[in-house]
Amino acid sequence: MNATSGKAPDSLLKLENFLCFAIYSTANAVTRAYQPRLAALGLTYPQYLVMVVLWEREKQTVKSIGEKLSLDSGTLTPLLKRLENAGLITRRRDTVDERQVLIGLTDEGRATRKRAEAIPLAIGQAFGCTLGEAKDLRAELMTVRDNLIASIDKAN
Amino acid sequence: MNATSGKAPDSLLKLENFLCFAIYSTANAVTRAYQPRLAALGLTYPQYLVMVVLWEREKQTVKSIGEKLSLDSGTLTPLLKRLENAGLITRRRDTVDERQVLIGLTDEGRATRKRAEAIPLAIGQAFGCTLGEAKDLRAELMTVRDNLIASIDKAN
DNA sequence: CACAATTTAGTTGTGTGCAATACGTTTCCA
């Protein structure tokens, strides 16, 4: 629902009532807030997310990374090539199933994790809410996200 | 805060704890959910937001639109040119202050509003939450957004 | 008034997102 006051019938088309705009605009603010810190590591925000996924478990396929981040190969393939060129990850075809490409970490990629550990706390402060509030908000967003994805899938 | 359980020290770097990822990923889902409906109007999601701003008040400067959507001229200028080419808006230099460009609606741009009125309700259903929940979530996100923007400004 | 600082758009370059499509590999099953 686009959180309207429910008064005027046209209030549904007012920007200030749009939940979707709040999400869109906050997402832009997130990447802007991360940018200076990540630039020090030579990473963009989506690249950082890929690294986070790999720091949790090395040796994943493109598909596995894509499922965790909800991104397709059209986005990931060029992004992964940039991370490879930066010397942070490795890319090689699986010899058993040659459809798959296995992504791994280089020593430099592993080492970057240490330099990234300070970032979540700093960003957390910028959010300006308590840990509990953040946890609740995160849960609500993930529910909304899953609902949206379900409605998209249902339409196809 | 990246909503962690607060147990292990490295849990701050786990994707499942990231509030920022929830925001990022939900924003992507929002644009995907809007896409088929907006495509019928020949609009992208950011273009739709610009039209919403103009439906609320015609004759705005690029700067005014940018402030409402938190977008700069690097994003808006090409987007507005596409809307102009699509015949939905007009662009002309202000004769009083020639730094400014005034954006207005064409008849077709105004007419498109009617065709867009059904969208918020349909998307609202896809969110799968009540009007009250949406309103609360929107308010929390806008607070987080403003905090993020304030922290970015403070750093400069 | 002169002119430096500010304001407003536009331009350029990089990196996403995603639809549509292509292509080689694997799986399924008649």
Place this chain on the structure above:
DNA sequence: TGGAAACGTATTGCACACAACTAAATTGTG
């Protein structure tokens, strides 16, 4: 087992976002 269907990745094309920069107009100040 042969071939169609499904799968995993890559490619192409378009449209954002945003940093960095440019250019023109206006404002502020001595």
